[in-house]
Amino acid sequence: MSDPKFKLNGRVWIETGDEKILGHGRVELLERIQASGSIRQAALQMKMSYKQAWDLVNHMNDHFGQPLIISQRGGKGGGNAVVTDHGLKVISQFHLLNQKLQEFLKENTKTLNL
């Protein structure tokens, strides 16, 4: 049995053509956009620039075959943004994968023998 002080941790992300297109940070961005209806607000909450957030949104929209976010830029109140049904499905799939990873990590922490 392992010394219980050691713990296995990890992360998963989704790639296409060896390029990362979705991980924890982007899922958090999608969820914050969904909650606030605003890319600007989500960016502020995550302490990233508006441009960074837009770059990530565009990158996801370009690589998932269909948009995850639909938005109007600028205008009164700074535009608004909505996570599409496909975006919601992607978020939910990521959480499921992450949950499976957590089980994997827990299981393998038990067998750690360092």
Next chain:
Amino acid sequence: MSDPKFKLNGRVWIETGDEKILGHGRVELLERIQASGSIRQAALQMKMSYKQAWDLVNHMNDHFGQPLIISQRGGKGGGNAVVTDHGLKVISQFHLLNQKLQEFLKENTKTLNL
């Protein structure tokens, strides 16, 4: 069935007290020290400073309960370093965990449905 263009990727690492103590980079460092007999050579190969490499080695030695590396600093030829039996065991356990992770990722890539 998923669109085959999406792929799940990931990493695992070992923590103690929420602090990372071993991951891909450190395992590579240990293996390069083992192969070259020299922390300086391993650092050069990995494009890190000698100090960085030493900090990592000391951090691992301090957190694994027993040393993973035994070294003589300086001296003729710049000292030498050896990975201990315990270090070899840790390397081997990490590779095993990583292999299990690769199986997990492969299995879950199959179920990706984005």
